[in-house]
Amino acid sequence: MLEIYVHIPFCIKKCAYCDFNSFFGDEAAVNAYKEMLIKEIKACPHRGERVDTVFIGGGTPSFIDAGHIYDIMDTVSKSFSVSDDCEISMEANPESISAEKLAVYKSAGINRVSMGVQSFCDEELKTLGRVHSGEKAVSSYMKIREAGFDNVNLDLMFSFPGQTLESWEKSLRKAAELEPSHISAYSLIIEEGTEFFKKYKNYQTNEILDRIMYRKTSEILSEYGFHRYEISNFSKSGRECRHNIGYWKRYNYIGFGLSAHSLYDDIRSSNTDSFEEYIKGNTAGETEKLSTDDKIGEFMFLGLRMSEGVRFSDFSKNFGIGLYDRFANVIEKYCRMGLLETDDTSLKLTDRGIDVSNTIFAEFI
Ligand code: SF4
Incomplete structure (x- = not known):
């Protein structure tokens, strides 16, 4: 049982709370990165092994040309023995989804889309530094469904400055009413180095409100037929994310791309987090044999x-x-x-x- 993760680090703009290794990339940067990514996949010492889940995450994979996603998946399929019922997820953001791109993702074998929404309230989206509106999130979700994807996750966020229990409940219900198969709901942690950290240096998370919001999340989502199968993850029956379950169960996984992590036979390793080094072919980072x-x-x-x-x-x-x-x-x-x-x-x-x-x-x- 092997899982594959592919990291696409590019985003249209940095969100105010984000501490991932993600940034804007022009065409030249994206092309150079894709080339290196494909080389890295082709050179993997575990190629040929059976793969049960693939997750293309980021960053914003939907930001780059859909043709790149097709080429990456083509390389994965030719390098590994991808199982017939392989769960193949891709992350997307509302502003960069189109019917044309979705058709290419389908033909590339993607069968699960995970869309970052965070909130349906425009004021809150502005606070978070997101580039889409609540309405855009709804129309993009519709496009995903119209393109024939029936396994869709929506990412939501709670406990951030300016959000109230009422507005959280509204976003949550809005998401559930769209009937995705899966909802992830994360409580925001303000990380050092982010725009939020500078802006809200002295901000104290209201722990009590945070916990009330969390309880409310379980309660509301169960009304809509979602069950909690992990602290922050809720799904309709049978639609749990197999890839993430693999992480929690410590299955072997190989990560490709900038800062990607792997766990294989109890050896943890990571790729470099330097974009310049990565595209030069110096992909390796650290390796640790677990005790x-x-x-x-x-x-x-x-x-x-x-x-x-x-x-x-x-x-x-x-x-x-x-x-x-x-x-x-x-x-x-x-x-x-x-x-x-x-x-x-x-x-x-x-x-x-x-x-x-x-x-x-x-x-x-
Ligand atoms: S879209 Fe996601 S990865 Fe990109 S900046 Fe925003 S939170 Fe970070």
């Missing part, structure tokens, strides 16, 4: 992110010891506090546990 403790830590904090939690049998199968043998004190402490719960088969976060998940994860690392 057993690293693996156990990752297994626990990634597994607990998922609503199904960590299965006792999976833990013993992977590490040759019981979950209780390793973590009895932590499990008992948080179960007593009502933040973790167990049944015969697994260990999970409770709803209250999700609110303090980072503190709990830290205990397993």
Whole structure:
């Protein structure tokens, strides 16, 4: 089981909150990047292996010519054994979607589109530094559906300056009423180095409001038939993102492109984050062989992110010891506090546990 991630770092304009390695790219930069990306995929030592999910993310993959996406997918298909039911996702933003591009994505084999919306309120979109309106997000979503994509995710964001509980609820309902198959809802963390960080240096997230918004998210989305399968991810039944589940379950994945990360047989590696070095062919970044403790830590904090939690049998199968043998004190402490719960088969976060998940994860690392 292998997953592939392809990174397209280009965006039309930097959003105010964004700390990803993404930037504007002119035609020459995009062409040079695509060329290197294709070389990197063709040279992968794991080529020929069976691939079950592909995710083209960014950045904004829909910003570049659709023909580039076609060429990239063509290279992936010729270099790997892409399974017949492979989930092939691509990220897009409302301002750069067109019927023509969508037709090319279809012919390239893309079968899932993930669109960044964040909010349907124009004032909020302005605050976030997004270049589209709420109306544009709706019309682009319609185009995606008209092009025949029935597996569509919408990304939304909450807990940012100026947003209210009412406006969040409105955006959430608007998204759910469009009937996508999947909604991701992330609470904003203001990261250093972003425009937001400079502007809202002294901004204190209202933790209570943040948690109320989160609870509301689960409540509202379940009204519309979405179930939460990971802390920030909600889907209709059977439409969970297989690619992301692979990350949380620590399947092997290979990342291609600028700053892309890979995990293969417990070796974590990353590509360079320097665009200049990458297009010169110096793609490699850092490599780390994970110790057993690293693996156990990752297994626990990634597994607990998922609503199904960590299965006792999976833990013993992977590490040759019981979950209780390793973590009895932590499990008992948080179960007593009502933040973790167990049944015969697994260990999970409770709803209250999700609110303090980072503190709990830290205990397993
Ligand atoms: S579109 Fe996404 S990747 Fe690009 S700047 Fe905005 S948040 Fe960052």
